[in-house]
Amino acid sequence: MSEANNLAGVKVMVIDDSNTIRRSAEIFLVKAGCEVVLAEDGFDALAKITDHQPDVIFVDIMMPRLDGYQACSLIKKNPKFKSTPVIMLSSKDGLFDRARGRMVGSDEYLTKPFTKDSLLEAVGKHVLNRGLA
Structure with missing residues (x-):
C-alpha cells in the first residue's frame, strides 16, 4: 500500500x-491525501488548533512572537492535545536544539530543507503509532 x-x-x-x-509542506501533504491547516506563527496556531484539532503538528522553531519551543510547550500542556505528535522543523541541527525540542515535549525533529519523503514519513510514522491510519 502506498503512503498516499x-x-x-x-x-x-x-x-x-x-x-x-x-x-x-502543504503541496507535499495535500498530494498525499492529507487535510492541511496552515499557521504563520505560534499565536496563529494556538487560535486555530482547537477549531481544527490536527492529528499531527509541524512547528518551525525560529518564529517571531511565539517561537516553536514555546508553541510546542503550550500545545503539550493542554490535556486535549498532550498526545498529539508535534514535530519540530529547524534549519539548525545541533544536539542542543534537538534536546531542547525534547524538553518541551516534541515527538520528532526534522531539519530544513526537508524532503517530501522525510515529511510524509514523519506523518506516517506518528499516525500509525496512534492508530489513525
Missing part, C-alpha cells in the same frame, strides 16, 4: 513564518 493511501484524511497543521516552507 495511508495518509488520506489525516489532518496536519504546519506552523512556519516562511510562506515558502508552508506552501511546500
